[in-house]
Amino acid sequence: MASGKVPLDEQHVTEPCGAEGGERCLPALHPDRKEDRCFIAYRPPPIECSPALVGEFLEHAQFIADDLEWLLALPHDKFWCQVVFDESLQKCLDSYLHLAPRGLDPAMLPASPAVAEMQKRLHRSVFMTFLRMATHKESKENFITPAVFGEIIYNNYLFDIPKILDLCLLFGKGNSQLLHKMIENIFTQQPCYYNDLEEVVPTVIQVLDTILDRCGLQREGATASEPLKLGARARETPMSISEKDLGDLVLYLCDSCTTIHSFLDIFPLACSTFRSHDFVHRLASFYETVVSDMEQAVRKRSFEDKSLQDDLWRRVSHSRRKMAEIVHLLLQHTCLQPILEGSANIQIFVEDFLQTVTALLPEKRFLADYDEQFPVSDDISLLQQAFPSLDETRTSYILQGVLSAWESSGRKRPCPEHPKG
Amino acid sequence: MVPPRLTGALRSFSNVSKQDDCMVEAYDLKAKRLKRQELFSKEGLTWKKVVQFFNQHLEKSAQQTASGELRNVLQAAQQIVGADFGQETIESAAVFLFKIFYNKDQVGHEETRAIRQMFGPFPSSAAGASCAAIGGLAALVDETKLETFVLAHSSNATSGCIPFGRNISFCFDSYALDYLEGLPWDSLEEDDTSLDF
Numbered sequence: 215m216a217s218g219k220v221p222l223d224e225q226h227v228t229e230p231c232g233a234e235g236g237e238r239c240l241p242a243l244h245p246d247r248k249e250d251r252c253f254i255a256y257r258p259p260p261i262e263c264s265p266a267l268v269g270e271f272l273e274h275a276q277f278i279a280d281d282l283e284w285l286l287a288l289p290h291d292k293f294w295c296q297v298v299f300d301e302s303l304q305k306c307l308d309s310y311l312h313l314a315p316r317g318l319d320p321a322m323l324p325a326s327p328a329v330a331e332m333q334k335r336l337h338r339s340v341f342m343t344f345l346r347m348a349t350h351k352e353s354k355e356n357f358i359t360p361a362v363f364g365e366i367i368y369n370n371y372l373f374d375i376p377k378i379l380d381l382c383l384l385f386g387k388g389n390s391q392l393l394h395k396m397i398e399n400i401f402t403q404q405p406c407y408y409n410d411l412e413e414v415v416p417t418v419i420q421v422l423d424t425i426l427d428r429c430g431l432q433r434e435g436a437t438a439s440e441p442l443k444l445g446a447r448a449r450e451t452p453m454s455i456s457e458k459d460l461g462d463l464v465l466y467l468c469d470s471c472t473t474i475h476s477f478l479d480i481f482p483l484a485c486s487t488f489r490s491h492d493f494v495h496r497l498a499s500f501y502e503t504v505v506s507d508m509e510q511a512v513r514k515r516s517f518e519d520k521s522l523q524d525d526l527w528r529r530v531s532h533s534r535r536k537m538a539e540i541v542h543l544l545l546q547h548t549c550l551q552p553i554l555e556g557s558a559n560i561q562i563f564v565e566d567f568l569q570t571v572t573a574l575l576p577e578k579r580f581l582a583d584y585d586e587q588f589p590v591s592d593d594i595s596l597l598q599q600a601f602p603s604l605d606e607t608r609t610s611y612i613l614q615g616v617l618s619a620w621e622s623s624g625r626k627r628p629c630p631e632h633p634k635g
Numbered sequence: 636m637v638p639p640r641l642t643g644a645l646r647s648f649s650n651v652s653k654q655d656d657c658m659v660e661a662y663d664l665k666a667k668r669l670k671r672q673e674l675f676s677k678e679g680l681t682w683k684k685v686v687q688f689f690n691q692h693l694e695k696s697a698q699q700t701a702s703g704e705l706r707n708v709l710q711a712a713q714q715i716v717g718a719d720f721g722q723e724t725i726e727s728a729a730v731f732l733f734k735i736f737y738n739k740d741q742v743g744h745e746e747t748r749a750i751r752q753m754f755g756p757f758p759s760s761a762a763g764a765s766c767a768a769i770g771g772l773a774a775l776v777d778e779t780k781l782e783t784f785v786l787a788h789s790s791n792a793t794s795g796c797i798p799f800g801r802n803i804s805f806c807f808d809s810y811a812l813d814y815l816e817g818l819p820w821d822s823l824e825e826d827d828t829s830l831d832f
């Protein structure tokens with residue numbers, strides 16, 4: 215075993231070599247020190263509970279669980295040799311992130327207690343493996359030079375943005391503090407992840423555009439009344455697409471909103487990158503365009519399976535909530551928080567907040583729903599306290615716009631609760 | 636079938652992930668079992684050492700009985716691994732069976748699972764026969780000596796290491812649907828009311 219108070223990346227070990235009892239000196243982090251373990255890829259639990267399928271799952275998962283437990287028990291140097299040089303391990307972990315059931319997946323609960331127990335065992339081991347992989351200093355003796363750690367995790371794709379998003383969705387519910395530390399350390403030691411995030415946000419926006427396209431809705435900037443070619447099929451709508459396609463779109467929307475929300479909630483430092491792509495306005499505009507059509511389709515279409523209809527409705531409703539929460543997180547962390555913390559350039563943040571909310575005024579359905587969860591008047595009153603010279607004309611204009619959004623929605627705005635005097 | 640996911644799209648359409656398809660990897664349990672057998676055979680205890688142990692610790696009169704039982708264990712091991720394998724594999728399987736059954740009276744669920752995990756489907760009669768033969772062998776020697784012998788040869792690369800994360804508390808909760816409202820069935824029924832008199 216390599217040891218000493220030198221970083222792992224600078225350590226060397228002497229190992230037996232050849233049949234004649236010779237020895238050779240190797241860097242502690244070297245492919246030849248990897249064990250040939252042959253990790254296998256993960257398979258999700260069976261939907262049906264037949265003994266054959268359950269047995270197959272258990273057998274398969276047992277191998278992975280045993281292998282990961284073996285990996286976690288390895289000394290620091292051996293663990294890192296395995297992680298960096300064993301491709302089968304990376305594929306195994308990646309397959310888990312791809313395929314492990316999420317809490318939001320339809321029918322995600324395994325019916326067999328043995329399957330549930332095994333799934334829990336795997337779930338914990340996978341998380342602990344990623345946690346160890348995100349830790350460059352395990353103890354006083356076992357550590358990696360931070361800059362080298364950053365290179366190792368980035369160059370070997372031990373972490374990438376989709377993996378980090380999957381980790382947030384799979385483990386974030388009850389382990390947000392640990393995940394926050396992990397992700398913060400990853401981004402601190404390897405700032406290239408911020409560049410990757412910059413690259414990913416346009417693809418997230420593209421996903422929203424894809425949902426709009428599939429719903430036959432025009433994204434912002436597209437020509438609204440483009441004539442159809444003769445013989446072309448009529449544009450599909452949520453009412454006209456197949457029930458399965460509608461279901462898939464709702465699932466896609468639900469997963470996308472929950473994933474983005476969990477990531478921003480766990481790692482608020484990513485908020486400014488999303489903001490820099492005008493994500494607040496794009497999301498609000500997407501909401502405005504898609505929510506009503508989807509809700510109408512789910513309500514008015516005739517479903518053979520009423521429980522499916524109910525499930526889809528809840529998913530649209532969940533997505534609505536998450537979209538408002540995403541916008542709130544973005545405003546909270548990029549405008550309100552710095553104002554409340556008394557940042558040096560407070561006026562810039564105030565201006566940013568006012569401009570952003572003003573730009574949301576035309577998105578009436580979104581604004582009314584947002585205001586229901588996060589009253590805009592509360593934020594403005596906070597701003598007035600933190601920044602007394604706030605332009606009252608602008609704040610009145612915003613509050614008037616919020617009222618108008620409520621009126622357009624045809625719903626009654628809940629009265630703010632006043633403490634009894 | 637995996638539901639459509641945002642991260643699936645990000646992997647496919649952004650340029651930040653390793654571009655290989657982990658799903659192409661075969662779920663080859665046969666290869667995995669062979670690898671497990673190979674790793675087990677390097678763990679320390681060999682069939683030769685087992686035979687030596689009984690030769691050293693038994694009177695001449697008991698040695699004949701032991702030889703018969705050792706043969707039975709090898710025979711059962713052959714039935715479990717199949718006829719296609721050589722003596723080395725059979726002996727390694729016999730050691731595996733020995734480690735499983737040396738302190739057991741019968742073939743329980745755990746033992747069946749462990750054998751299946753290592754060798755795949757196997758005839759249950761062979762497991763029963765090996766359990767009985769190993770029980771016969773264990774009855775011939777002092778229990779503590781046998782235990783010490785097996786443990787002394789059970790060292791592996793990770794023994795003595797505390798698994799990472801053992802003391803870290805982990806929460807199994809997962810995100811659930813957090814919806815504002817259920818489907819408004821009442822208004823739905825109103826919508827369906829036909830006004831076509």
